[in-house]
Amino acid sequence: SRSTMPLVTRNIEPRHLCRQTLPSVRSELECMTNITLANVIRQLGSLSKSAEDIFGELFTQANTFASRVSVLVERVDRLQVKVTQLDPKEEEVSLQGINTRKAFKSSTTQDQKLFDRESLPVPVLETYGSCDAPPPLNILSPYRDDGKEALKFYTDPSYFFDLWKEKMLQVTKDIMKEKRKHRKEKKENPNRGNVNPRKIKTRKEEWEKLKMGQEFVESKDKHGPAGYPSNMVYQNGSIGSNDSGDVNCYPPPPQTDSLVPPPPPFPDDSLPPPPVEF
16 A cells, blocks of 8 residues: 655644753753753643644634625525516516526636645745755756756656656647547548438429420430330331331331321330321
8 A cells, every 4th residue: 555644734842841861960850850841831832833823724714714605695685686576477588588698607716726835834834944955966967968957866846747747748649649540541441431422403404304305304325215225216206116126017107198196006005105206
């Protein structure tokens, strides 16, 4: 298990009342009694100072809490007045008024710089100020070949920040690597995930097909009039049959004196007749 170093906020000095070297005196017992009494008085003074600091901090926190409660009470009073003045039978709130009204937004600011040097409590700051300064190891930094600061081998306050920064940079590299991988896969497979859009039929194309007649709507390359293949349509507009390839079996040409040619003998009666101009 990882052991954590306790951080003592307030120290009561002196802790050992009788642990002291006696000088060369005639009465050692009387000297030890006086030393113990003096240390007790000093310990009471240190205790009173810490108690004053504790009560001062409690007073500051209670004052802050009281100010926040007073602001909250004022807001509750204002809301109570507004609620009592509303009458749901007389006043109707429209949906448009609800949507146009701004949403509630809290104005409470979050605390920042919780572990800054200026946010240290007074007892911890005094303890920090009473500590011994680190040895001047930076004098040896010009003699190092790796260019590192010699003092960082003794104490390094930015160690945890550098560790966090290295972790964040590694996470960023992994994200960029994943993006490049997806971009490469998309470049190799450009049609991946794309659906071929169907051709949009415009009215212009329909009128282009209908300008020669209803029977010419189908493609001229594959189909003739009324959807029949091209090899079954002849110059006179008649449609042949695939049963026999003999020319004599073809239907006779239409009469010249008739305005409307007779329909050709084909099995399906629902098909339209050949064009009039033929």
